[in-house]
Amino acid sequence: MTASTGSKSMLTTLRRIGALAAPYFNSEEKWRARGLLAAIVALNLGVVYMLVLNNQWYARFYDALQNKDQAVFWREIVYFCWIAAGFIAIAILKFYLTQLLQLRWRAWMTRSYLQRWMADRTFYRLELARYGQQDGRSPDNPDQRIQEDMQLFTDYTMTLSMGLLNAVVTLVSFIGILWGLSGVANFTILGHSFSVPGSMVWIALLYCAAGTVITHYIGRPLIGLNYQQQRYEADFRHHLVRVREYSEAIALDRGEQVEHGQLELRFGSVLKNYLQLIKKQKNLVAFTASFGQASVIFAFIVQAPRFFSGAIQLGQLMQVNSAFGRVQDSLSWFVDNYDRVAVWRATADRLSSFEAAMRANAGAASALERTPADNARGLRADGFGVTLPDGARLIEGAALAVQPGDTVMLQGPSGSGKSTLFRAFAGIWPFAKGRVSMPDNTMFIPQRPYVPDGRLRDALAYPQPASQFSDAQLVQALNDALLPDLAGRLDDRDAWSQKLSGGEQQRLAIARVLLRKPAWLFADEATSALDADSEATLYKRLTAMVHAAGGAMVSIAHRASVGDHHQRRWTLVPQPEGSGVRYRVEAT
Numbered sequence: 001m002t003a004s005t006g007s008k009s010m011l012t013t014l015r016r017i018g019a020l021a022a023p024y025f026n027s028e029e030k031w032r033a034r035g036l037l038a039a040i041v042a043l044n045l046g047v048v049y050m051l052v053l054n055n056q057w058y059a060r061f062y063d064a065l066q067n068k069d070q071a072v073f074w075r076e077i078v079y080f081c082w083i084a085a086g087f088i089a090i091a092i093l094k095f096y097l098t099q100l101l102q103l104r105w106r107a108w109m110t111r112s113y114l115q116r117w118m119a120d121r122t123f124y125r126l127e128l129a130r131y132g133q134q135d136g137r138s139p140d141n142p143d144q145r146i147q148e149d150m151q152l153f154t155d156y157t158m159t160l161s162m163g164l165l166n167a168v169v170t171l172v173s174f175i176g177i178l179w180g181l182s183g184v185a186n187f188t189i190l191g192h193s194f195s196v197p198g199s200m201v202w203i204a205l206l207y208c209a210a211g212t213v214i215t216h217y218i219g220r221p222l223i224g225l226n227y228q229q230q231r232y233e234a235d236f237r238h239h240l241v242r243v244r245e246y247s248e249a250i251a252l253d254r255g256e257q258v259e260h261g262q263l264e265l266r267f268g269s270v271l272k273n274y275l276q277l278i279k280k281q282k283n284l285v286a287f288t289a290s291f292g293q294a295s296v297i298f299a300f301i302v303q304a305p306r307f308f309s310g311a312i313q314l315g316q317l318m319q320v321n322s323a324f325g326r327v328q329d330s331l332s333w334f335v336d337n338y339d340r341v342a343v344w345r346a347t348a349d350r351l352s353s354f355e356a357a358m359r360a361n362a363g364a365a366s367a368l369e370r371t372p373a374d375n376a377r378g379l380r381a382d383g384f385g386v387t388l389p390d391g392a393r394l395i396e397g398a399a400l401a402v403q404p405g406d407t408v409m410l411q412g413p414s415g416s417g418k419s420t421l422f423r424a425f426a427g428i429w430p431f432a433k434g435r436v437s438m439p440d441n442t443m444f445i446p447q448r449p450y451v452p453d454g455r456l457r458d459a460l461a462y463p464q465p466a467s468q469f470s471d472a473q474l475v476q477a478l479n480d481a482l483l484p485d486l487a488g489r490l491d492d493r494d495a496w497s498q499k500l501s502g503g504e505q506q507r508l509a510i511a512r513v514l515l516r517k518p519a520w521l522f523a524d525e526a527t528s529a530l531d532a533d534s535e536a537t538l539y540k541r542l543t544a545m546v547h548a549a550g551g552a553m554v555s556i557a558h559r560a561s562v563g564d565h566h567q568r569r570w571t572l573v574p575q576p577e578g579s580g581v582r583y584r585v586e587a588t
């Protein structure tokens with residue numbers, strides 16, 4: 001990377017940071033946010049003002065010491081106490097207001113991301129997009145971005161930008177002081193004599209410019225390494241969570257060795273990258289520590305000839321040294337904060353890519369035209385086609401219709417796209433085309449129903465609030481779904497997805513449907529874990545329910561016995577290779 005591409009990417013990062021930060025300061029909270037920011041900026045300027053007073057105090061105090069002037073000494077001690085009190089008051093207020101702004105900002109940003117992640121089923125589309133993109137930059141671990149990156153971003157944006165502001169204002173204030181104190185340096189090169197005013201300012205500028213350039217070159221790899229580090233850490237954590245979630249299946253499969261190996265592999269990546277990070281950081285620390293130590297004596301060495309020749313007093317020497325220290329501190333902002341800037345950049349990069357992915361997926365309209373229809377018209381699909389995220393054409397050319405009173409069984413080989421066809425009907429599969437009109441009063445039973453942890457009544461009513469249903473309704477639904485044993489446990493709290501058997505979870509999903517009584521039902525392997533008698537009873541109840549509401553039912557099933565409960569068939573028929581499409585639907 002050349003210096004110009006480096007500065008270009010720095011500009012890109014700054015633009016990204018601006019784009020990530022701007023929405024909050026233009027939001028409905030903007031006046032409170034801007035007010036807090038203005039107060040924090042004012043307090044930071046107050047700190048610099050205190051530093052200037054402190055610097056002037058140095059000259060008077062050390063002169064008093066050199067002149068052994070006790071009266072001035074005590075007066076200056078009292079004056080120092082005032083400055084110190086001001087410092088303390090400003091430090092407390094600055095800390096509190098900065099934290100408050102950070103907290104509000106994080107809260108606003110997290111809520112706004114959560115809202116967008118959840119809206120329009122973006123959380124689901126992002127997962128789908130991950131299958132389609134193999135570039136390694138697709139939005140991994142949204143949980144990490146929403147939980148950790150927001151916190152890091154608001155924290156680092158506040159502390160680093162305020163640090164930079166402080167550095168700039170301190171620099172401007174102290175360059176003036178240093179200029180006035182440094183005197184004129186006279187020297188001769190190749191017979192020409194030069195006199196340079198404000199010599200200490202030039203020396204500080206050269207000293208720090210060299211420091212910044214060297215830091216940038218030593219520290220540059222940290223940006224990429226930090227980006228990777230957070231990614232590896234998140235992958236490791238994600239895998240740990242998966243092992244916990246699938247603990248039973250892994251234990252039954254005796255999969256612990258494989259999982260252990262996978263965890264070691266991921267942790268290995270964490271360690272390997274971290275080691276590289278430490279090595280690069282070590283170089284940076286070596287340089288910044290040497291730079292900092294050299295700064296302690298640098299101004300004394302440069303000023304020594306003037307002091308020993310009697311041109312300046314001890315007070316002025318100390319004041320120059322303190323002013324040089326301030327100028328050098330400000331100019332070294334980049335040197336001191338390089339690794340934090342690297343983390344900040346990596347965080348901003350991740351949030352921007354997440355933001356871009358959310359925007360792209362929210363806007364990615366499906367080519368499937370969905371229109372609502374009334375019950376009497378039923379479901380109609382024309383020119384219907386479903387593709388996979390990688391563009392492969394899965395099902396095509398289907399003209400399908402379901403009339404009220406119908407019961408249709410959708411059958412076909414495993415992996416032929418039955419569930420995906422349902423996803424397209426439900427409007428959650430973005431890779432579909434054609435026109436579908438269907439009634440609103442519809443429910444889908446997925447192959448793996450989601451059962452939230454907590455009270456049983458909430459799990460049963462999900463996603464409706466349990467308060468919408470009376471106890472009698474909830475108990476009736478459980479009884480009708482052949483779960484009478486759970487009827488007395490409505491207020492029990494548990495991890496139901498771990499506790500209930502596969503068949504019980506399927507019956508709970510059916511109980512949900514019986515509770516809500518939709519007219520149109522799409523059931524995906526809803527009874528695959530049940531015995532034939534229970535299956536027959538439940539299909540009868542579900543059919544009676546949709547017919548009573550003037551609707552129909554479409555079921556996916558492999559078991560032939562399910563066919564007895566359905567009058568019609570949709571069959572996914574494999575197409576010859578080279579036809580470009582894998583399956584067509586035949587309706588009988």
Ligand SMILES: Nc1ncnc2c1ncn2[C@@H]1O[C@H](COP(=O)(O)OP(=O)(O)OP(=O)(O)O)[C@@H](O)[C@H]1O
Nearest residue numbers: 128131388389412413414415416417418419420421
């Ligand atoms: N998110 C996804 N990304 C990529 N491919 C997918 C995705 N979801 C499903 N598929 C693929 O689409 C094809 C159809 O899957 P689908 O689940 O619809 O099949 P199915 O007919 O319901 O199978 P089964 O009878 O085994 O449940 C499969 O090859 C599957 O691997």
